[in-house]
């Protein structure tokens with residue numbers, strides 16, 4: 001390893017060890033690790049080719065990967081070797097690892113899920129490709145200026161990316177606009193502008209390095225040959241168009257998570273990567289099959305939300321316009337290849353495109369979408385329409401073009417059936433299935449939490465890393481004082497390290513013995529960070545009223561970004577920072593209460609915070625969070641959850657036991673009913689002196705003395721239209737927090753409950769999730785080349 005690192009430093013980077021920076025060492029280490037992946041990777045590709053195995057294609061606008069060095073080293077079993085090599089070379093391994101920028105090609109849960117799935121597909125030996133966009137700029141960087149969020153461009157590619165292989169020979173021409181000619185019963189699309197999609201491949205090797213898949217990300221280039229022709233013809237504008245579009249199309253990730261952007265460039269991004277991926281997989285299929293009718297036996301395409309839903313019409317277009325299949329046969333064939341995952345019920349997130357816009361950008365696809373709509377009407381008269389009120393509804397399109405549609409938690413899937421897609425569900429009663437989300441135990445316990453991971457391995461061996469259900473054996477230790485002490489000591493070590501980091505980055509001293517209470521996720525009204533900060537103020541009030549009472553010291557930790565155009569979310573960030581400033585400087589409460597909000601929450605920060613958390617905040621309005629996956633990461637790392645009956649919380653609570661979960665709040669059904677009660681918010685506030693007091697303080701400017709009306713709008717909104725029922729759940733949330741305080745003060749009971757959480761989370765491994773997709777949707781075998789035990 002040492003020699004390989006030195007060789008790359010010298011031969012690949014052209015650097016002399018004596019004059020190398022931590023960046024150079026990091027890139028050299030990455031290249032040395034990448035070398036070790038390549039053989040596994042080739043072998044996998046060859047085997048798939050030789051056995052003509054069915055391939056899975058996971059199409060996703062987002063892959064929220066984070067750092068790769070440690071993950072790759074861990075999967076290859078080379079962490080200790082790499083550490084030793086760098087140490088011998090006089091370098092600090094941890095500093096080298098920390099030098100890597102996060103690949104932040106995603107907004108939140110949806111993109112992180114795609115990244116976890118890539119790990120699992122490789123570990124289970126399923127031949128698979130992830131397809132997405134190689135954004136030049138990932139999710140924006142967040143700073144706080146006077147407590148306000150300020151965004152700047154993220155620049156992960158300014159340094160070289162050692163993981164990827166550029167594939168200049170893999171190129172597809174992607175057309176936009178223009179017109180369609182029809183003659184002799186055939187359609188000919190003449191695009192107005194064209195860009196080239198070129199591929200960058202990152203090998204993804206699974207646990208124990210036995211199998212490798214490819215993450216292929218597309219980058220846009222000007223279609224230069226085309227340019228030159230136009231240029232020579234004197235059509236300078238056409239030449240410039242391709243340049244301009246190519247420069248923007250893979251430039252930046254849209255920063256909205258669950259609100260639809262609806263912009264032309266976004267539609268072009270969606271078509272760009274989807275079309276390139278479909279052309280690529282068809283080319284691969286046709287290189288060793290003659291009959292396109294066999295496609296569904298060899299190809300499963302999964303659509304990660306509706307962002308790649310244009311895959312349906314694109315497949316139909318290629319099969320009918322280029323391979324001369326009749327339209328209805330093309331539709332049926334495409335359907336047998338496609339699966340669609342729905343990730344949200346929020347109406348503002350459901351993608352719809354104005355027909356004018358879609359017809360302008362993709363004229364042939366609009367014709368095909370009309371044909372699909374008619375085909376559906378002919379077969380199922382009265383079916384919901386794809387085209388309605390001058391809009392193309394991508395949810396309906398994806399549903400109709402997929403043979404399976406899945407939700408991401410049990411509750412979410414039931415709501416998909418009974419709300420957004422109730423009519424389509426009646427027509428296609430077996431199409432909707434559930435696949436509850438999961439997380440990779442490699443990154444989210446083994447690699448991010450060494451103290452706990454080592455303890456578990458000492459106790460039950462290391463089989464749990466590949467088969468997380470093995471953690472169940474820890475349930476026998478919940479009465480074992482000595483083990484519980486060791487379990488608490490691991491948590492305590494993580495908390496000490498986090499406390500040091502908080503001191504360094506935020507300049508706030510926190511007590512590692514206080515309860516670390518963490519809410520990290522995108523800032524959104526439905527996730528109710530607002531309720532959390534209101535509860536913080538209420539607790540502060542009561543601590544000040546009786547400073548000598550028996551309090552459980554708390555550190556309230558927040559992390560998360562707001563979409564740049566989401567005004568209310570940005571106000572919530574500002575409020576949290578304003579409250580933090582006041583509370584953290586209050587000598588009366590001192591160490592009893594601190595509020596910490598480090599800027600620029602990302603995957604790397606999650607890997608620090610989650611292992612150190614005592615309490616996990618999963619407090620969304622019931623019925624709104626499709627699943628959540630952070631909730632799983634916390635419970636796996638031995639945090640107790642305070643949460644509502646929402647998303648996967650429901651299933652987590654069933655697995656860990658209701659006595660080991662702090663439940664509060666209205667149910668999804670009660671939420672819907674409560675909204676019908678006239679003046680429910682005002683009534684709830686008036687019934688709660690505690691909440692009234694807090695809202696009064698905030699509205700009066702007690703936390704914003706320089707601008708006393710700053711939160712009039714935010715507070716007024718709660719009185720007038722508290723759509724997410726912060727006011728209705730506030731009291732039960734506050735009371736449940738105090739119950740958590742009590743249990744925490746009795747430390748041994750807390751540790752036993754936390755251990756039950758860790759021991760019971762095996763089912764939430766993405767092993768189980770991916771096996772579910774393989775069995776119910778893709779019809780492929782999980783071959784278990786990593787030696788995992790087959791349980792499904």
Ligand code: Z2T
Pocket residue numbers: 107108109110111113256257258305343344349408437625626627628629647
């Ligand atoms: C996202 O992260 C999620 C849903 C979206 O709907 C978009 C984005 Cl970027 C379009 C999240 C859900 O909010 C979350 O509950 C879920 O756990 C996650 O997707 C993965 O399924």
